Amino acid sequence: MSRTVTDVICPFCGTLCDDIEVVVSDDGRKLHEVYNACAIGAEKFLHSQAKDRITRPRMRQDDGSWKEITYDEAIDYTARILVNAKKPLMYGWSSTNCEAQAIGSEIGEVVGAVVDNTATVCHGTSLIAVQDIGIPSCTLGEVKNRADRILFWGCNPAHAHPRHMSRYSIFPRGFFTGKGHTARKVIVVDPRPTDTANVADIHLQVEQGRDYELFDAFRVAFKGEQLPDFVAGIPKEKIYEAAEMLKSGRFVIIFFGMGVTQSLGKNHNIDAAIAVTRDLNEYTKAAIMPMRGHYNVTGSGQVWGWLFGFPYAVDLSRGFARYNPGETTANDLLRRDEVDAVLVIASDPGAHFPFSSVRKIYELPSVAIDPHETPTTEVCKVHVPVAFVGVEVGGCAYRMDNVPIETRKVVEPPDGMMTDEEFLRRVLERIKELQGV
Amino acid sequence: METVTLTMKNQPDLYLEADNITPDAFAGKKVEEIADLHVYVGREQHRLGEFFEVSGRAGATPETTKIVINGDLSRVKYIGMKMTGGEIVVNSDLDMYVGAWMQGGRITVNGNVDSFAGTGMKGGELIINGNAGNYLGAAYRGDWRGMSGGKIIVSGNAGSDIGTFMTGGEIIIGGDVDVHVATHAEGGRIVIKGNAKSRLGGQMVEGEIYVFGTIDLMMPGFAYRQDVDIDMDGIKGRFALYEGDLGERHRKRKGQTIYGKIYQLIEA
Ligand code: SF4
Numbered sequence: 001m002s003r004t005v006t007d008v009i010c011p012f013c014g015t016l017c018d019d020i021e022v023v024v025s026d027d028g029r030k031l032h033e034v035y036n037a038c039a040i041g042a043e044k045f046l047h048s049q050a051k052d053r054i055t056r057p058r059m060r061q062d063d064g065s066w067k068e069i070t071y072d073e074a075i076d077y078t079a080r081i082l083v084n085a086k087k088p089l090m091y092g093w094s095s096t097n098c099e100a101q102a103i104g105s106e107i108g109e110v111v112g113a114v115v116d117n118t119a120t121v122c123h124g125t126s127l128i129a130v131q132d133i134g135i136p137s138c139t140l141g142e143v144k145n146r147a148d149r150i151l152f153w154g155c156n157p158a159h160a161h162p163r164h165m166s167r168y169s170i171f172p173r174g175f176f177t178g179k180g181h182t183a184r185k186v187i188v189v190d191p192r193p194t195d196t197a198n199v200a201d202i203h204l205q206v207e208q209g210r211d212y213e214l215f216d217a218f219r220v221a222f223k224g225e226q227l228p229d230f231v232a233g234i235p236k237e238k239i240y241e242a243a244e245m246l247k248s249g250r251f252v253i254i255f256f257g258m259g260v261t262q263s264l265g266k267n268h269n270i271d272a273a274i275a276v277t278r279d280l281n282e283y284t285k286a287a288i289m290p291m292r293g294h295y296n297v298t299g300s301g302q303v304w305g306w307l308f309g310f311p312y313a314v315d316l317s318r319g320f321a322r323y324n325p326g327e328t329t330a331n332d333l334l335r336r337d338e339v340d341a342v343l344v345i346a347s348d349p350g351a352h353f354p355f356s357s358v359r360k361i362y363e364l365p366s367v368a369i370d371p372h373e374t375p376t377t378e379v380c381k382v383h384v385p386v387a388f389v390g391v392e393v394g395g396c397a398y399r400m401d402n403v404p405i406e407t408r409k410v411v412e413p414p415d416g417m418m419t420d421e422e423f424l425r426r427v428l429e430r431i432k433e434l435q436g437v
Numbered sequence: 438m439e440t441v442t443l444t445m446k447n448q449p450d451l452y453l454e455a456d457n458i459t460p461d462a463f464a465g466k467k468v469e470e471i472a473d474l475h476v477y478v479g480r481e482q483h484r485l486g487e488f489f490e491v492s493g494r495a496g497a498t499p500e501t502t503k504i505v506i507n508g509d510l511s512r513v514k515y516i517g518m519k520m521t522g523g524e525i526v527v528n529s530d531l532d533m534y535v536g537a538w539m540q541g542g543r544i545t546v547n548g549n550v551d552s553f554a555g556t557g558m559k560g561g562e563l564i565i566n567g568n569a570g571n572y573l574g575a576a577y578r579g580d581w582r583g584m585s586g587g588k589i590i591v592s593g594n595a596g597s598d599i600g601t602f603m604t605g606g607e608i609i610i611g612g613d614v615d616v617h618v619a620t621h622a623e624g625g626r627i628v629i630k631g632n633a634k635s636r637l638g639g640q641m642v643e644g645e646i647y648v649f650g651t652i653d654l655m656m657p658g659f660a661y662r663q664d665v666d667i668d669m670d671g672i673k674g675r676f677a678l679y680e681g682d683l684g685e686r687h688r689k690r691k692g693q694t695i696y697g698k699i700y701q702l703i704e705a
C-alpha cells in the first residue's frame with residue numbers, strides 16, 4: 001500500500017515550490033509518484049530511487065578504478081586534506097540545507113579555507129552590485145498579489161524555472177491582480193526568441209553583450225532626455241515605449257538571470273538594472289529580483305552573510321573574512337594556483353567550470369560530496385555519496401526572494417547512508433582531533 | 438635617504454602576502470628586525486627573511502626609507518599597502534594590490550602588475566613601467582569611495598574597471614584600456630593616451646576622462662556638446678566634449694547641472 005505526503009517542497013530550483021505531493025510506500029522506504037512538480041522537479045525526486053545509486057564512499061585508485069571505502073575512511077581523508085593544506089577551497093553548497101552550510105562554515109574557519117558557492121559562476125555578480133548600490137526587492141508573494149508590469153531580462157523561466165510564471169509572475173490571480181495575466185504587461189529582454197519571449201507584450205531583442213547600454217538608455221528615457229537613434233540594436237522609439245509601459249504600471253517587478261549576470265559587464269549590468277529600478281520608484285512602485293538557480297544558493301549566501309558578512313567567495317585563510325571576487329572566487333583561485341586542496345559539496349563544477357579549472361581540481365587532493373555521480377566526482381580522488389536533501393532529509397532552504405522554507409523528508413535514504421550534515425559534523429570532529437584542539 | 442634591498446631567494450608554494458613591505462614597517466628597524474617581519478602563505482605565517490635576502494639599512498622615518506626589491510615577485514601581493522611616505526622600487530612583475538590604499542610616497546614598478554593596483558588610493562605616486570591589470574585605482578569591493586587622491590601612471594595598457602567610484606586624483610594610461618572606465622566616478626581625472634573600448638563613464642556623476650585614440654562605442658547616456666581647445670598638464674589639442682551620464686543623478690552648482698565629461702581628441 002502507499003500513502004500521499006502533501007505540501008512537500010521541491011528541492012530543485014530557486015522557485016522552491018511548496019505544493020508538491022509525493023506518493024510513498026507505507027513503510028516510507030520507496031517513493032512512487034510525484035504530483036504538481038514540473039518535469040525537472042519531479043525528476044529530482046525520482047532520481048533518489050535509481051537502482052544503480054551509489055551508496056558508499058569510493059576512493060580513486062592509481063589505475064583509475066574506484067575502490068569502496070567506509071564513511072570513516074572518507075571522513076579521515078577529508079579531514080586530512082583540509083588540515084594539511086595551506087589554503088583549501090571549499091566549494092559548492094547550493095544544493096544542500098543551511099544546517100550543513102553552517103557546519104561547513106565552521107570547518108572553513110577552523111582550517112583557514114576559502115569558501116565559495118555556485119553564485120561564483122551565476123549570480124555572484126548580482127551580489128557585487130547589491131553591495132555597491134543596494135537593492136529594492138520584494139517577495140514572490142508581493143509579485144503575485146501586486147505586480148502588473150513584469151520585466152524578464154536575460155532569463156528564460158519557461159525552461160529554467162518552469163512553474164515561476166504560473167505560480168508567481170505572469171498567470172496567477174492575486175489579491176490586487178484578480179484578472180491574472182490579462183491585466184499584466186510583460187516585457188522580455190533577450191537576444192534570443194525564447195519561449196518566455198513568446199508570451200511577452202514587448203520583446204526587446206538586445207544585441208548580445210549590450211545590456212549595460214540598454215539599461216542606461218532606459219534611465220535616459222525615464223528622464224525624458226534624448227537617445228541616439230539606436231541603442232543595442234533597438235530603435236529608440238521602442239525603448240521610449242517600453243519605458244512608458246513600465247512607468248505607467250502600479251507595481252513593476254524586474255526579474256533577471258544569467259543572460260545579464262554572466263555576459264559582458266557582469267556586475268555592472270545588474271548595478272545598472274538596480275539603478276533602473278530605483279529610477280522607476282520616482283514614478284511608481286518597483287522591485288527587482290535575481291532568478292536564483294540552485295534551490296538553496298540563496299541560503300548559502302544568507303548563512304555566510306550572517307556568519308562572515310559576505311555572501312560568497314569568502315577567504316578565511318588569515319583568520320578574518322576577506323572578500324574580493326576576482327581574487328577570492330573559485331575559478332580565479334584554481335586558475336592562479338592559489339589553493340592546494342579542494343572540497344566540493346552539493347554542486348557540479350566539473351560540468352560548469354572552464355576546463356582549465358577542472359583540470360586543477362583533478363591535480364589537487366580533492367573530495368566530492370554528492371548524492372549523484374557527476375563530472376565532478378569523476379575528477380575527484382574521493383566521492384562521498386550522501387542522502388538527498390529535501391527528499392531523504394529535511395532542513396532549511398532560502399527561496400530566490402530570500403524567504404526561508406523548511407524542506408521535508410519524504411522517504412528514508414538507503415540503509416547506512418549519511419547526510420551532508422552528519423558527514424561534515426564528523427569531519428569537523430576529526431579535524432579537531434588532528435589539530436589537537 | 439637610506440636604502441634597504443630585498444632580493445627574493447625562495448618562491449612561495451602558493452602566493453606571498455607581503456603587506457609589511459612598506460617604508461612604514463621598515464623605518465627605524467635593523468636588517469634582522471626587518472627579516473623578522475611577518476609574511477603569509479595561505480594560513481601560515483612566515484618570516485620575511487625566509488623568502489628574501491635583506492641588506493642595507495632603513496631610515497629613521499618612512500620618508501627617509503627607500504626599498505629596492507629584486508628577483509621574481511610575480512607571486513607577491515600587497516607590496517606598499519597603506520604606505521604613507523618614502524619610496525619603493527620593484528624590478529619585477531608583481532601580483533595584486535600593489536600600492537593599495539597608499540597615502541604618500543612613491544612606488545615604481547619596472548614590470549607588469551596584476552589587478553587591484555592602487556585600490557582606494559589616497560595619495561602619493563604609483564608608477565608602473567609596464568601593463569596593469571583590472572581594477573586599477575578602483576574602490577575596494579563594496580566601497581563607494583574609490584581613489585581619492587594621488588597619481589597613477591602606467592606606461593603600457595590597463596585592464597577593465599579602472600577608476601571605479603573615483604572621487605579624486607589622476608590616472609594616466611600610456612596605452613589602451615579595456616571596458617568600464619570611471620564607473621560611478623564622482624571626481625578625478627583619467628587620461629587614456631591609446632584607445633578605449635566601450636562603457637566609459639557609465640553611471641558617472643562627475644569627473645573627467647580624456648581619450649587620445651578611438652572609442653569603440655560611446656554610452657547612450659553621453660551627449661556631444663561642443664569642440665574645445667585644451668592645453669594643460671601635457672594634454673594639448675582640440676577635443677570633442679561629451680557630457681553624461683544623463684541617466685545618473687547630478688549635482689547643481691550655481692544653478693548649473695554638473696555632468697561627467699569625456700574629451701576625445703580630434704586633432705593634436
Ligand atoms: S519550478 Fe522549480 S521548484 Fe517548482 S517544481 Fe519546478 S524545479 Fe521544482
